[in-house]
Amino acid sequence: MNLKKQSIVIAGGGSTFTPGIIMMLLENLDRFPIRQIKFYDNDAERQKQIADAAEIILKERAPEIEFLSTTDPEEAFTDVDFVMAHIRVGKYAMREIDEKIPLKYDVIGQETCGPGGVSYGMRSIGGVLGIIDYMEKYSPDAWMLNYSNPAAIVAEATRKLRPNSKIINICDMPVGIEHRMVEILGMKSRKELSIRYYGLNHFGWWTDIRDQDGNDLLPKLREHVSKHGYLTPKELEGTANETVEKSWEHTFGKAKEVFALDPLTMPNTYLKYYLFPQDEVALADPNHTRANEVMEHREKLVFDECNRISQIGTAKNTDLAADEHASYIVDLARAIAYNTKERMLLIVPNNGAIVNFDPTAMVEIPCIVGSQGPEPLVQGEIPRFQKGLMEQQVAVEKLVVEAWDEGSYQKLWQAITLSRTVPNARVAKEILDDLIVANKDFWPTLS
Template sequence: MKKFSITVAGGGSTFTPRIIMMLLDHQEEFPIGKLCLYDNDKDRQEVIAKAFEILLKERAPQIEFSYTVEPEVAFTDTDFVMAHIRVGKYAMREKDEKIPMKYSVVGQETCGPGGIAYGMRSIGGILEILDYMEKYSPNAWMLNYSNPAAIVAEATRRLRPNSRIINICDMPLGIMIHMAKILGVNEKEFDISYFGLNHFGWWTQIKDKEGNDLMPKLKTYVKEHGYDIHVESAQHDDESWHETYRKVKDVYAVDPETLPNTYLKYYLYPDYVVAHTDANYTRANQVMDGREKTVFSAARDIIEKGTAKDCGFVVDDHASYIVDLARALAFNTKEKMLLIVPNEGAIENFDPEAMVEIPCIIGKDGYEKINQGRIPQFQKGLMEQQVSVEKLVVEAWIEGSYQKLWQALTLSRTVPSAGIAKQILDDLIEANKGYWPELK
C-alpha cells in the first residue's frame, strides 16, 4: 500500500496534536511515509514539533518527520496539505470577540463582526499556502478547515477557482456525535440530508443504514434538551459548549421541521448571546486558559521527560473527519461527507455561485455533489442575507473597499444598525493594522 506525504500547515496550532494522533491511529488504512509541520511562527511550532519528534520515534519510527518555516521544504513532494491556520493567533481572536461586545453586539470567532475581521485576515494566508502547494506539489490536495471557513471558501472560489482545494468543517460531525449519543448509535451509520452555509445549516433527514427514520426520536429529545448530552471530547465538552447545545432547543423551535446547526443561535438569538457573554472574559480567554495551556504543557512535559509515555496527547474523534476525507481521495472510497462547495444548482432555488455546505460523494477525482432540492423560504431568506455578507467581505478584500466591508457588517443579522456597523468597523480597522489590506 502506498505511503503518503502529509504537510500540516499551522504546525504550531493547538489542533495539530489531535490531527497527528488521529493519523497515527489510522495507519493501517491510511499509511504515512512522511509528515512535515509548517508554520510561520518558528518558536511556537518548535514546542509542538519537538514533542512529536520524541513521540513518533517511540510509536511510529517508520514515519519520516520534519518541521520547517521554509515553504519550499514544506510543500515539495507532498500528497496532502492539511491546513488549519489562525492568522493573528488567539490575541487577535480576543479582539474579534471583545470589540463588538463594546457595542452590545455578538463577539464570536466565526460569526458576525468577529468572523468578518478574522476572514479579512485569513484570506491572504490561505491563498499563500495554496500557491506554495501548487508551485511545489501541483498534484497535491489541500484539505482546508481554517476558519472562518465560509469566507475562506468564497475567497478561493473567486480567486483560485481551479485549485485542488476542498473546504471542510468538523462542526456538523461534532453535532452528529451528540445526536448519535442521544440515540445510542454510531454516527458513522447515519445517512443524512443537510443544506446551508458553513456554520449556518440544517439537517432535513437522518436515517440509519437500514433506512429507518431517526428524526422523530431526535426531535423529541431536542425539543426538551437541545443536543446537550455528555460526550467524551477534548474539544466541545466544557460548560460554554453545554450551554450552546442546550440553546439549540430554542433554535429548533423556530423551525421544527429541521434540526439546526448550533451556530444559528448567534443569528437567531443575538440578544440572548450578548446577555450571556462576559465582555471581559470571552471564549478566546477560555481557550487561552484551557486548551492552549493544556496542549503546550503536554508538549513541554514530553520534551522535559524525553519520552511520550503517558503523555497528554489524545486521539480526538473530530480529527477523524480530515483523515476520512484524505482516505476517500486517496483510495476512491466514495465516502459521503459534508463539504463546502459551489452550489451550481445543488440547492435548486438558491444562488448558483454561493459556497454551500451539502453532502458530497468523495473519490480520487474530488467530489460529486448530492442535490438537496428546493429549500424552504425561511432558510432561503436567512441564507441569502448571510451569503451576501460573505461575498461582500471577499469583494472588500479584493478591492480594498471600506464601503463594501461596511455593507457586509450592516447586512449581518448580528448587527442592529448601519451606524453601529460603522463604529465597529472603524475599531476593527485600527485593531487589524498590518493584517488587513488597506481600505479606501
C-alpha cells in the first residue's frame, strides 16, 4: 500500500520538545511518510537554534524531506496536512511566575493546576486560536493536533470559540503512566493494553485495564500501586536505566495516596494537586520551582546540543532522541490520514459519553479515530465522588474561558476561588491581582 506523503508544520518550532518530535517522526517514516516539515514560531532567534540543527538532522537522515523554518504565518500554514502545535506563550519565564506567585500565599504553584494553570490558560487561549485561524485561512482541509497546555482550558476555549474547527486536543501524561503500568506488569508495550478511562485532562481515572486476551490486569496493578504508587520495580530496586527526577519520583510515589481514595480505579498522577494541595505546598521551594529545574536542565541540554550540531555541521553522534511519548501524535496523525481506526485517549466534547455529566464538558475518554476525526466511546455513568470533583473543575475551566472572552475580572476571580487548590475567595483575589500585574503583556484587559 502506497501511503500518501504528508506535509506538517510544527507550531512552536523553538520548543525544547521539537527535536524529540523530529526524531520521532524520522523513526516512523515507514508508517507515516513525510514530504515536507515546516517550523513556525514568533521567536525567530529561539527557533533558529532548533531549526539549524533539525535541518542538519533531516539532510543526514531523510534528505528527501523539504524543510522550512519561518515566522511568517502564510508561509508556514500554506500547503499543510497537519499542524502539530505545542506553543508556550510567555515561555518558561512566565511559567516560573505562574508557579511562584501562588506559593507566596501557601497555594500550590503548578503550570496546569490551580491558579498557575489559570494564568497559563489565559495566555494560551489567544495563541491557540490564532494558530487555528491561520490553519483555516491557508490550509482549510488540515487538522490541528494540539499538545499545547493547559490542555483542559485550551480545549474548552476551542469548543466554545471555534466550534467547527478541525482540532484535536491531546495529552501524553496518561501515555506516560501507561508505560509505567506496562513495566509494573512485566509487559513490553502499552499497545498491549486495552483500557477504559474517563475524566478531564490531568484529572481522570482508569476503570478497566486488560491485555489483548481479555485478562483483567487491575488486581496486580492495585497490589503494586497501593504500596508503591507508579514507581516501577526497577526504580524501587535502584536498577532503572534512567534516574527519575526527585519531583517526579515524589509524584509517582504519591499516587498510592491518591489511589487509596478509590481503590477500584487507577488515578492520574495530577490528582495529587487537587486532593493533597497542602502536602505539595509543604514540599515546594518558593525560590526554586519546576520551571527553574526545566530551564537549568532540559532547556539548557537541548539548546546546547542543537547549537553543538550547528557548529560542527553533523548530527551523527547526537544524543537527541525520539520522544517516546510523542509517538502518540504519530498514531493520531496516521489514524486521520489513513483511516486506521486507532483507539486513543483524547479530549473531546462529552455529548453523552459520560451519561450523568455535563454534555458540553471537554472530557478525556477513549475514542476511535479515523479520517473524520474521533468517535467517542460511551463510558456510562460515573460515581458521585468523581462526578463531584469533575463538576467543580469543569466550572473552573468554563469560567476561565468566559473571563477571557468577556474580559471579566469577576469570572476569573470566581474561577480561582472554585479551584480545590485555593483555600478561600480572599486568597484567590490576592493571587489574581498579582497575576494580572505579571501578565499585563499577555492577558486581555479585565474589568
